Amino acid sequence: MIKLFLIAARNLKRSWFRTIFTIAGAAVALIAFIMLRTVLWSWNAVSEYAAQDRLATRHKVTMIMPLPKRYAEDIRAVPGVKQVAFMNWFGAKIPTAPDEFFASLAVESNTFFDVWDEMVVSPEDKARWLADKKGAIVGHVLAKKMGWKVGDKIVLEGTIYPGDWEFNISGIYKASRKSVDDSEFIFHWDYLNDSAPAEMKDQIGFISIRVTDTSRSAEIAQAIDRMFDERDVQTATMSERAMNLSFMAGFSALLTALDVVSIIILGIMLLILGNTIAMGVRERTKEYAVLRAIGFEPWHVRFFVIAEAAALGILSGAVGVGIAYPFVNHFVGRAIEENMGAMFPYFRVEPTTAALAFVIALGLAAVASLLPSIQAGRVSVTDALRRVG
């Protein structure tokens, strides 16, 4: 059987031009497929890898309205709550690079890095930060991109809190989880509050909550919302995962489109493979007749066609995955993580995606060879040989 397979595969050598072009075409389609799947995968990863034991509380009606600061203290008293950290979206702009987008948060200094323990900061950096009112901890990707080093003094422009704000870079953090953005800018809420205009004082944007027992998350979330139901500002509390999912719902049309496109590209791949295989079969009708005449069974002929196609699929898969894997992980992925970290904090080809692509290449080749193989198996010996010219 193996021997027959190798003989069939050797047929690919007969038309180098066609074989190489077919493999190239199928490989390109496969690379596009892998990239599309990776976009979809990493988009989902943000919610997939979100912390299970973390809840977020926000204003019930809108994201642009703040909560009273005392709400954080009230939540701290709820049974089952381990740690609480409140924060405000600051909306910073770099005066010299106004188009650079990154998340900037004014956070509760003492607890933030306990609640967000996947943002890893060295003890020295953290101590330096806590001692400096204007201190900031910056994601390593953002720091590298802007050339910021510990000790630098920088000025940012506030879009929500007007004016110029001075900061000292106290430290760098690195995310230990795939769902966390490595380009955030974290600073002290007290600094923001002391300098904010009177009507914006003592207000917080949202509250992150770590619970002691993940299985009780839903219950705790309800308890929190019930507590504030009769107050002047109502809240909505949900797991981080639910929050991310609802955020992504806004892009669902785009995600569906990408999904469809990734299927279409497989269709194109099928067309390329099918065309090549069908051409090969058409040209070799005479040979199949000879094979049959010297005693090979129809299944042998069918096997030859399918085996040749499978060899083509394996080669295409190997080339496609072989190029896509390093290409995405070393070039595209890095560029995307640096420039679009807020949306794609982790953009790498997963081994499962690569394996799936390889299997698909093989599968499509087999499907594409199905009709031609049946056709080849049906070759009538007399008819085909009569045409010998």
Added chain:
Amino acid sequence: MVPIKYNVRNLVVRKRTTAAAAFGLALVVFVFACALMLGEGITKTLGRSASHDVVVVMRKGSDTEMVSSIEDKHVNLVLAHAEQVGASKKPVGVGEVLVVIHLDKLGTSGVSNVTVRGVPEDALAFRPTVKIVEGRAPNPGSDEVIVGRAIKGRFKGLQIGETFELKKNRPMKVVGVFSDEGSSYESEVWADVHAVRQAFGRPGSVSSVRVRLDSPSKFDAFKALVEGDRQLGLLAMRETDYVEKQSEATAIMLKILGGIIAFFFAIGAMIGATITMNAQVAGRTREIGTLRALGFSKTSILFSFLLESLVLALAGGAFGAIAAIAMKAVKITMINMNTWSEIVFGFEPTPEIIVSALVLSAVMGLFGGFLPAVRAARVSPVEAMRG
């Protein structure tokens, strides 16, 4: 020259191979055109909300109306500045509050952001293109709202007669649906400015002021007056520029994404075309030999096969472009990345997009057909006819 008829007939005779190759090319053109049309769609939808003679005034440093805030007493100053420069149409301007609220989506699970615009009584007079198409206009000063045609029924509570809450125990009742020639306003909910201010605890200020000047040329003078007044701390922008900025990020993302996908698709389809044309050449060696023997030069054979590939590609391209134009009927909802709220927009075909899609297919045809055409031109008449 070899007559074109020869090539066209050849394509028709080899129906199945031609169809397979053309279909691949059509898919590429379709995807390419769709991506461009979506990018164009969001730009146009937002663009329709802008007039040349309208100026948006916001707080300095604000990128969107949402984060801007202007005190009431400054609103009157801005309006006075506009009248000084030349703004004779009434109303001269409107001070509006822009907020986003979370509403449950219908059809799919999840919550999304909806823009609520708190408008004064004369907002409809200020924007003459806005028309009530269903129900009635809200009573001034009440908790009645009207919703844009595009967003109606996409969220819970946004049908005529239904209510949603801006604040606990403060239901807002939908009494009408408005249209605005397909602009992004159709993705908004319009409520009374006072009701929104009260619910969102921001009395005494608005998000932005829009003024209508007598002519777009008066913009510079108005800008100088408004921005020259340092006490105000405001900035003035043409509405067209403002709106373009609001759609920029999403439009660029859609176009880049579409471009990358189309690039890979194009390579795939080009290779498909090469394989097909190459097989055509291989199968027609004897024919080509005959043509050469009849006296057709190498160049005319080369051009003939390039032409055949071009015809094949254009046929596929035209098919793809027609399918893309048919997408005009489809509307999609997406978050606009600049405002973080939902906007409904569609595929907008423009002549430029259709032309560039056809050019793309022609380029794919020429590149894909080049190698096989060279091969055809190299056929030796003697050998071909002997074999």
